[in-house]
Amino acid sequence: MNYIELSPRQAIILDMVKDFGPITGTQIAEKLSLSRAALRSDLAILTMSGLLGARPRVGYFYTGKNPSELVAGIIGNILVGDVQSRPIVIRETCTVYDAIVTMFIEDVGTLIVVSADGFIEGIVSRKDLLKAAMGGKDINSLPVTLAMTRMPNIILATPDESVLRAAQKLINHQVDALPVVEIIKSGTSEKYKVVGRFTKTNITQLFVQLSNN
Numbered sequence: 001m002n003y004i005e006l007s008p009r010q011a012i013i014l015d016m017v018k019d020f021g022p023i024t025g026t027q028i029a030e031k032l033s034l035s036r037a038a039l040r041s042d043l044a045i046l047t048m049s050g051l052l053g054a055r056p057r058v059g060y061f062y063t064g065k066n067p068s069e070l071v072a073g074i075i076g077n078i079l080v081g082d083v084q085s086r087p088i089v090i091r092e093t094c095t096v097y098d099a100i101v102t103m104f105i106e107d108v109g110t111l112i113v114v115s116a117d118g119f120i121e122g123i124v125s126r127k128d129l130l131k132a133a134m135g136g137k138d139i140n141s142l143p144v145t146l147a148m149t150r151m152p153n154i155i156l157a158t159p160d161e162s163v164l165r166a167a168q169k170l171i172n173h174q175v176d177a178l179p180v181v182e183i184i185k186s187g188t189s190e191k192y193k194v195v196g197r198f199t200k201t202n203i204t205q206l207f208v209q210l211s212n213n
Contacts, residue, residue: 010042017052017062024059080166081159083206084180084196089114092121096132096139096147099124110177112194113148120156120179120192122148156181157198163206166198176200 009032016031017023025043029036043060046052052060089112090102099111103126113122124147132147133139157166157178166178180196 007042010046013039013042014046014051014062017060021061022055022059023061027059078163078206079159080157080161080163080180080198081196083163083202084157084159084198085202087112087179087194087197089118089194090124090144091116092143092145094144096129096142096144099144099147100129100133100139103129108177110175110197110199112179112197113144114194118193119184120151120154120181120194121145122150123154123179124148125176151192154179156192158183159195163198163203167203170198170200170203 012032013028016028020027025036025039028043029039032039043052043054047054047060050063050065053063054060088102088106088108088110090099092113092115094102094113103109103111110123110125112120113124115121122145124144128147128149132142135142155169155173155175155178157169157180159180159182169178170176177197177199179192179194180198181192182195184191184193
């Protein structure tokens with residue numbers, strides 16, 4: 001079962017609880033001419049999904065939640081750190097040519113530019129590299145730092161924030177990827193250690209995994 005579609009029997013049970021709830025499992029089984037054991041898995045799924053609630057000695061009742069609310073709740077409880085990809089990074093000493101080659105080999109649309117100790121310095125996209133390549137300068141010697149977007153103009157994610165919030169950042173800022181960072185405090189300032197990346201592909205993969213669960 002996925003989180004939006006119910007089996008025909010589960011849909012019947014849900015409608016029955018809406019009409020007659022609270023209702024016990026035994027009463028549901030009698031109305032469907034089935035054994036209580038035959039309904040155990042369906043009732044468990046409906047309860048665990050949040051569509052039905054259950055109270056001892058009272059029975060099952062409809063929670064009033066719709067599938068879209070349940071999906072939002074599920075996604076809201078999954079963290080970026082659970083689904084993030086490995087970061088595709090280049091050093092700040094690289095050239096635009098190095099960045100283009102790395103982007104081609106790794107087959108990504110965005111590269112994270114980092115310092116020698118792995119802290120974020122910038123981010124460079126296909127569009128950034130195209131502009132640099134069309135600028136008439138020698139891309140073999142042109143530093144990637146001249147093409148990248150620098151902090152604080154980079155939208156970041158952290159491993160402990162929700163996937164839903166990170167997805168909203170992708171949409172609101174119209175970007176394809178977010179660097180995932182751990183925040184390191186140094187005195188009154190903060191540095192950002194790159195530990196991953198969060199992309200639209202991660203969201204797609206998550207929905208497929210949830211559908212197959």
